[in-house]
């Protein structure tokens with residue numbers, strides 16, 4: 642590839658590591674101030690089962706907390722943990738003043754009702770913004786904390802001077818973790834949002850008809866390399882939320898791939914997030930921010 646072309650392609654990258662480090666540094670400084678006042682923010686992470694990808698995410702969350710000065714403990718429970726035992730644990734954690742944030746890593750094993758678990762978490766400790774009270778506050782424009790991945794995406798766009806105002810944002814995927822809360826954030830009446838939003842999903846007829854209209858395309862449905870160059874318009878901004886393990890003939894036995902076929906779309910986009918190193922680090926940084934905010938709020942009462 643000629644040198645000029647390579648430079649051009651690097652200019653297109655939206656680097657999540659740079660922006661997440663900025664957020665983490667802000668959190669570290671604020672945490673230091675809080676600790677000086679005798680308050681140590683704490684996060685408890687609960688992991689049920691052996692899903693290897695979840696184990697990696699949880700370890701990364703815990704490491705990032707430590708670096709920022711936030712106390713972080715992880716409780717690992719076996720796959721066959723009963724729903725009742727998990728609910729009892731949540732009740733205990735709700736009462737434990739050491740922990741300002743409770744994060745139950747999803748997905749949970751099939752025999753545990755996720756909704757029941759989420760609804761039992763004290764909304765003030767719900768640093769994921771999954772509890773219906775906090776989802777309601779978000780939708781009505783009075784958020785307690787913002788959902789981590791959607792807030793990370795908005796911060797990433799802002800840091801790269803990409804305005805969402807008046808833009809047509811097309812989101813692929815309607816999950817409670819990304820698609821739905823992100824759509825709710827982007828339609829808010831605020832200079833950081835003010836988008837026209839279309840959400841497409843597995844039952845949408847002719848997804849490409851919609852994705853081709855996107856000024857900003859956000860892929861969050863969990864299918865490796867789904868978005869290809871025929872599905873986008875020239876100069877679109879692409880945010881790739883997918884982290885998919887694709888079998889490969891290497892030491893690990895897999896490589897990570899996004900929901901977007903990166904090399905295929907690259908010549909046509911104006912900006913794009915890589916996988917890894919795009920949205921992933923932002924999710925963790927926003928979790929730290931939420932834990933700090935939850936600690937400040939709970940300790941001010």
Ligand code: GUN
Nearest residue numbers: 744745746747748769789
């Ligand atoms: N599983 C995948 N992403 C998330 C997240 O942001 N929070 C929790 N609790 N579980 C997840």
